Amino acid sequence: MPELPxxxxxxxxxxxxxxxxxxxxxxxxxARLRVxxxxxxxxxxxxARIGALSRRAKYLLVPLVDSESGDSVGTLLWHxxxxxxxxxxxxxxxxxxxxxxxxxxDDGGILRYHDPRRFGFVDWLAEDSTADPxxxxxxPEPxxxxxxxxxxxxxxxxxRLAVKPFLMDNAVVVGVGNIYAAxxxxxAGIDPRRAAGRISRKRFDRLAAAVREVLAAAIxxxxxxxxxxxxxxxxxxxxxxxxxxxxxxxxPCRRCGxxxxxxxxxxxxxxxxxxxxx
DNA sequence: CCCGATTCCTGTAGGC
DNA sequence: TGCCTACAGGAATCGG
Numbered sequence: 158m159p160e161l162p163x164x165x166x167x168x169x170x171x172x173x174x175x176x177x178x179x180x181x182x183x184x185x186x187x188a189r190l191r192v193x194x195x196x197x198x199x200x201x202x203x204x205a206r207i208g209a210l211s212r213r214a215k216y217l218l219v220p221l222v223d224s225e226s227g228d229s230v231g232t233l234l235w236h237x238x239x240x241x242x243x244x245x246x247x248x249x250x251x252x253x254x255x256x257x258x259x260x261x262x263d264d265g266g267i268l269r270y271h272d273p274r275r276f277g278f279v280d281w282l283a284e285d286s287t288a289d290p291x292x293x294x295x296x297p298e299p300x301x302x303x304x305x306x307x308x309x310x311x312x313x314x315x316x317r318l319a320v321k322p323f324l325m326d327n328a329v330v331v332g333v334g335n336i337y338a339a340x341x342x343x344x345a346g347i348d349p350r351r352a353a354g355r356i357s358r359k360r361f362d363r364l365a366a367a368v369r370e371v372l373a374a375a376i377x378x379x380x381x382x383x384x385x386x387x388x389x390x391x392x393x394x395x396x397x398x399x400x401x402x403x404x405x406x407x408x409p410c411r412r413c414g415x416x417x418x419x420x421x422x423x424x425x426x427x428x429x430x431x432x433x434x435x
Numbered sequence: 436c437c438c439g440a441t442t443c444c445t446g447t448a449g450g451c
Numbered sequence: 452t453g454c455c456t457a458c459a460g461g462a463a464t465c466g467g
Binding site: 190191238239240255272273274275276316317318322423424 | 437438439440441443444445446
């Protein structure tokens with residue numbers, strides 16, 4: 158499911174094919190997504206040109222400029238939810254079930270949004286996208302210098318929340334969902350149930366490094382495909398075979414052989430090794 | 436402020 | 452075999 162590495166994989170996959178292209182037609186087959194598709198999105202997009210794609214947290218940002226003047230006309234804020242994917246199709250390629258939105262481009266390409274569970278959305282941001290509250294409240298990018306063990310330590314003092322939901326809080330650090338939180342905690346040797354406020358600075362340094370390591374490795378592998386995630390050019394991600402704990406409860410720990418345990422933290426399944434993670 | 440619970444959605448897995 | 456239920460989960464929101 159799309160966490161940061163999957164969104165980044167999508168961005169890299171589609172960017173070369175959509176940047177600089179003009180949108181000639183927009184087809185919305187299902188407007189009832191997590192956030193309803195803005196009613197005026199079609200008229201705003203048709204004729205506009207796509208600028209340089211970027212990513213913030215798990216959001217894909219698609220800037221649009223006026224084809225004539227080059228002036229910014231706004232930005233699409235796209236979230237893939239848990240089952241969404243954006244991929245390239247060719248003109249004439251028939252939509253399948255759950256292909257909710259097509260952006261038809263002037264070279265015959267189609268940017269096609271597919272989302273069976275409709276937890277994703279696309280919304281319209283006017284000129285100054287940083288003012289949007291969904292972006293303004295976000296913590297630092299995990300692969301930036303602003304994220305480190307010191308930040309985790311400072312924000313966690315006197316907090317009794319378990320470290321796993323703490324790490325998944327977007328105000329702490331963005332882009333870390335259930336899969337990569339579990340994997341990073343395994344790599345750092347930290348029990349996901351441990352209260353965030355009772356973890357040392359040294360162990361948070363290890364955790365921050367583990368978050369960076371697992372996200373960078375997942376991006377290299379094209380993300381994690383559990384069921385149906387595909388990158389921008391339609392290929393699955395290959396990080397699943399590198400997973401140490403996520404989805405492996407009852408199976409042996411790859412490090413020590415102990416049976417991996419399953420607990421619920423913050424209403425999320427959390428798998429860990431009771432031997433390796435303390 | 437902190438944190439747990441609830442909500443949205445649908446395909447799939449598991450139980451009986 | 453087929454029906455039913457539980458579960459998957461990001462993030463906004465609510466309530467204690």
